[in-house]
Amino acid sequence: MQINNNQLLRFTTAGSVDDGKSTLIGRLLYDSKSIFEDQLEAIEETSKRKGLGTVDLALFTDGLRDEREQGITIDVAYRYFTTPKRKFIIADTPGHIQYTRNMVTGASTANAAIILIDARHGVIEQTKRHAFIASLLQIPHIIVCVNKMDLVEYSETTYNDIVTHFEEFSSKLAVKDVRFIPISALNGDNVVNRSESMDWYQGSPLLHVLETLHISSDINKIDARFAIQTVIRPQREGFIDYRGYAGRISSGIYRVGDEVVVLPSGFTSKIKSINAGDKEIEEAYAPMSVAMTLENDIDASRGNMIVKKNNQPEMMQEFDVMMCWLHNNTVRPGAKYILVHTSNEQRAIIKEVVYKIDINTYERNTEDKNLAMNDIARIKIRSAQNIMLDPYRDNRTTGSVILIEEGTNETVAAGMIVG
Structure with missing residues (x-):
């Protein structure tokens, strides 16, 4: 090999x-x-x-x-x-x-x-x-x-x-x-x-x-997932009409001419060009960082995702995650947090602690809903807007999230989306 x-x-x-x-x-x-x-x-x-x-x-x-x-x-x-x-x-x-x-x-x-x-x-x-x-x-x-x-x-x-x-x-x-x-x-x-x-x-x-x-x-080569990190619009000669979507490919393969969908809007287009640095390429795959242009002038921005037309992630506002609590402060159901998923940031709340796991015995505790630092539990989260999700078992990038405390900007939890 x-x-x-x-x-x-x-x-x-x-x-x-x-x-x-x-x-x-x-x-x-x-x-x-x-x-x-x-x-x-x-x-x-x-x-x-x-x-x-x-x-x-x-x-x-x-x-x-x-x-x-x-x-x-x-x-x-x-x-x-x-x-x-x-x-x-x-x-x-x-x-x-x-x-x-x-x-x-x-x-x-x-x-x-x-x-x-x-x-x-x-x-x-x-x-x-x-x-x-x-x-x-x-x-x-x-x-x-x-x-x-x-x-x-x-x-x-x-x-x-x-x-x-x-x-x-x-x-x-x-x-x-x-x-x-x-x-x-x-x-x-x-x-x-x-x-x-x-x-x-x-x-x-x-x-x-x-x-x-x-x-x-x-690496997941089947599910094409490309989260837009920034939109490139250089204002110099030769690039006046250039509108590139830059980011890192989470999974899958993208080729010039592929039919794609921009989520969450649902607008469709085809890939016009792919650039890796200053080099134009015909094909890009995970985990490459690239800039893509589309044939249509679509209003897409940071946090949006470019996917294949026939293979799309689920768009959900409420979902379950296996969460590891990272912070000294205990979990507060109903409290507002910033949820970060790929390049997408949304306000979110923890709706419910479904069960807590004893990771020495692997037993599920449905009675104790108090989570402290290092605890792992299944939790229901609701975000302000739709999130483009894959189960963590299928895609470790689009299947993971973190929660940030709004007031202090501290990361309080990391989670894996349950399929």
């Missing part, structure tokens, strides 16, 4: 406290030689000051001094690295229960999730919590890394027991592709290089799995 060298893979890491997430990312960066020389020197010096005989790999991700002093990572840390085969963005999310919202933030755009399990402790509540959130966010690929195998004498039996336990509970979740790798992040076993201590494991090391994950199939 041919992998595009410029293809970007976004992945998130999640695990319980001290499962070794920071060490694993440090090992990936260190062994793949993705560390700048001055950064490596600084971390080597810090490791010496701490009295360590080796480089403290966790320091590659725990970049803030306060975090180092506390010994915990308290927010989503993004790291970037490149190998000859692929580019990567890592979202390192906290393992603490009270930071569930950070995992939702870090995982929302991820192609893959690495879930770490301490081989000594096996599957615990936090493992189930992270797997549930990965499933809820429809992350296509989950890689379960059973870490600290060196502390259980590289036991194949211990590893197999953990795999069986994970498979038993994850069978209830909507996960498409789950892979298991036994590793020791501290010693580098099966991270970048194969482990000599676990010759019973016949699979690939973690980096090889990340480099060869086939992610182009994760």
Whole structure:
């Protein structure tokens, strides 16, 4: 299978406290030689000051001094690295229960999730919590890394027991592709290089799995969705009659000559031209950012959506979402919020909390309607005007929304539209 060298893979890491997430990312960066020389020197010096005989790999991700002093990572840390085969963005999310919202933030755009399990402790509540959130966010690929195998004498039996336990509970979740790798992040076993201590494991090391994950199939190529971000009307010679609609294609493929509909107005037209930067192209597809012109002079603006005539999203004012509450303030049914969906912003209210989910047991609680930070629940929302919606399971972009507090402009919730 041919992998595009410029293809970007976004992945998130999640695990319980001290499962070794920071060490694993440090090992990936260190062994793949993705560390700048001055950064490596600084971390080597810090490791010496701490009295360590080796480089403290966790320091590659725990970049803030306060975090180092506390010994915990308290927010989503993004790291970037490149190998000859692929580019990567890592979202390192906290393992603490009270930071569930950070995992939702870090995982929302991820192609893959690495879930770490301490081989000594096996599957615990936090493992189930992270797997549930990965499933809820429809992350296509989950890689379960059973870490600290060196502390259980590289036991194949211990590893197999953990795999069986994970498979038993994850069978209830909507996960498409789950892979298991036994590793020791501290010693580098099966991270970048194969482990000599676990010759019973016949699979690939973690980096090889990340480099060869086939992610182009994760993009919805059927439902053409193009949310207009801005209208381009340059007032200079040669462009007087130019009216371009700029934005990023969420899904599907657009070609010059395609019949399209502008929503919510319902006006129809054909694509006259497509520009990517200063280059005119015949075809554009997700996730390209382009400017389109239409054959008819249609009054379209930011927040409108250009779709195919024979394949349109639902237009609704009232709909259900699976919502993760992100804010210190508790949810207030009846309160007004700003709902943001693609480039569309509308006033909206929460009409009802249908049920709350215990993400340790996956049980639905229809009695407790009080939502606090990190809670996940199914909620009914009503917007001031129609929203062009797809179920989140079909389209992660047009199927997601956020709520913003009007007075403070703070993001209070993120949700996935239920189909």
